[in-house]
Amino acid sequence: MKDVTYYPGCSLHGTAREYDESFRGVSELLGVNLHELEDWTCCGSTSAHCTDEALAVALPVRNLTIAAKYDREMVIPCVACYSRFKAAAEEAKEHPEYLLSPYEGKVSLRYALDFFCDKPMIEDLKSKKIKPLSGLKVACYYGCLAVRPPKLTGVKLYENPDHMDRLMELLGAEAVDWSYKTDCCGASLVMTRTDIVTNLSQKILGMAIEAGADCIVTGCTMCHANLDTRQAGLTVEGEKREIPVFYFTELMGLAMEHKDVKQWLGRHITDPIKLLSNKGLL
Amino acid sequence: MNLNEAPSKTNNSFLEDVIKASNVNIQACYQCQKCSAGCPVVSAMDIMPNQVVRQIQYGRREKVLSSKTIWICASCHTCSVRCPNDIDIAKVMDTLRHISLKSGLKAGEGEIPIFHSVFLDSIKATGRIHELSLILRFKLKTRDFLKDAALGWEMFRRGKIKILPQSFTGGRDIKGIFRAYEKGRGI
Incomplete structure (x- = not known):
């Protein structure tokens, strides 16, 4: 049994609920004991760092101060929270006045994807009985x-x-090569400039389809929300298309x-169940 | 290296302000435009990232602070990672937003700073973001009630929207953090 502190963040208690549920589920199966930070x-998210530097440091550090009571690393599935925590921990050293x-x-901070891709976790995963995700092409x-x-x-x-590609291949899926792995989806602009996010998301979705993927896999709540919900009107070579988007923990x-x-x-908004049933995986 | 060294032009206080607040060596830019070439949202900007850097060097405070660009930037960090001169442009964009909010100039993208202020109000009120309250507060400001209403319903049906905020006991800390911030901003 490995004990870690768990910082879910706001999205995982709301629109990214399935990420919270699958993260908890997978952790349990792999013998990771999650202690949710009391x-x-x-963390202040995009809005704090766009508004005021001190606020962007003080909000995450409030949580770090609680986490510091325990001799455990803190695992964060939301990569936006993780990034704010990492940045704030650095800034706090230089600016104690904030x-x-x-x-x-x-406090040692780990992003959930990095945590599960670590050697000891990979060894634990290899020791489990796995039903391979054969025939599933993932971007x-x-x-x-x-x-x-x-x-x-x-x-x-x-x-x-x-x-993540190697993790997916360990699960028996085929990770396709494609060139949009680290392109931006527009993130929180979805609330204000939805047009930009729809445009960027559909480029990413279209590229994944063109690369021959059946689905997209991500570990970011904003990416998932944008790619999953902005598929209306998506066309590839003139044909109407859609593509399911999974959290890596779900797979x-x-x-x-x-x-x-x-x-x-x-x-999910874009149905992933039909794809998995057709592939005989669910 | 002294980043606060006086720029070549006299009285270029904007350049000094940005360098001082960001601690980024803006003067190292040689206009290779790699930042703008890799920027995913450049097409929605009114001045490109490399031009922002140049305009800061020229001391054009108002042009930069009232641009759309500083709010359109999605903080993806591609520019900072690829800059051959190690200029952290994403950090400069943050600094420009901070200075812009304090400047009293009209923001080039009205809704984006409004969204941020509503978001921060939500943290101040409930410690955690309750997405439904956040969206309703924001819609009350923008009066655009129909946008994504159907999507909201689909999310609700799938159990993704919580009706009530969670209980919250860290109020004292959060109030303290916001008091310090509001004092700093002279509110």
Whole structure:
């Protein structure tokens, strides 16, 4: 049993509920004991760092101060939260004046995808009984913050990452090569400049289809929301198309035959169940 | 290297302000335009990222601070990662937004800063973002009630929209953080 602190963040308690459910489900199957951070609050997200530097540091650090009480690493599935935590932890060293109380804790922060791609977790996964995702072609979509900026993420192949691809291949899926792995979907602009997000998302969706993928896999709540919900009017070579978008934890759960997979997938806007039934995977 | 060194032009306080607030060496730019070439949202901008850097060097405060560009930037960090001179343009964009909000100039993209302010009000009120309240608060400001209403219903049907906010006990800390921020901004 491995004990970690779990920071869900606001989205995982709302629109990204299936990410929370599948993350918890997969963690349990892999013997990871999640301790949800008590009394956690919002990291401030895009709005804080676009508004005020001190606010963008103080909001995540409030949570880090609580997490520092425990000798555990903190795993964060929402990559937008993760990025804010990593940035704030760095900034807090240089700008203690931004904080109400000093932050001295050295809480080790892990993004859920990186956590599951780590060697010990991969070994644990290999030791489990896996029903291979045979015949499923996936386009691994990392988005921005899972890889950039590399000085925060520590990802070496930040222009052409492959760690999610390798994880998917371990589950028996085929990861297709494509060139939009780290292109931006427009993220939070969806609320204000929906036109930009629809345009960017449909470029990404179209490229995945052209690359021969049956589905897209991501580990970002904003990417998932944008790609899953902005498919109306999507055409590839003049033909109307759609493509399901999974959280990587959902496909891990599917391969490990978690009992709740159907419930997670039932929350998607673009139906993923038909694809999996056709492939004989569900 | 002294980043705060006086620029070549006299009285270029805008350049000084941006360098001081961002700690980014804007003067290293040689206009290769790699930032703009890789920017996913450049087509919606009124001045391109490389031009933003140049305009800061020229001290054109109002043009930069009232541009659409600083709000359209989605903080994807592609420009910063690819800049051959290690100029953290994404960080400069953050700094420009901060200065713009304090400047009293009209924002080039009205709704985006309104969204951010509603988002922060939501954190102040409930500690965590309750998405339904956030969207309703934002719609009350923009009066665009129909946008994505059908999508909202589809999400609700699938259990993705919570009706009530979660209980929250960190109010004192959050109020303290926001008090410090509001004091800093002279509110």
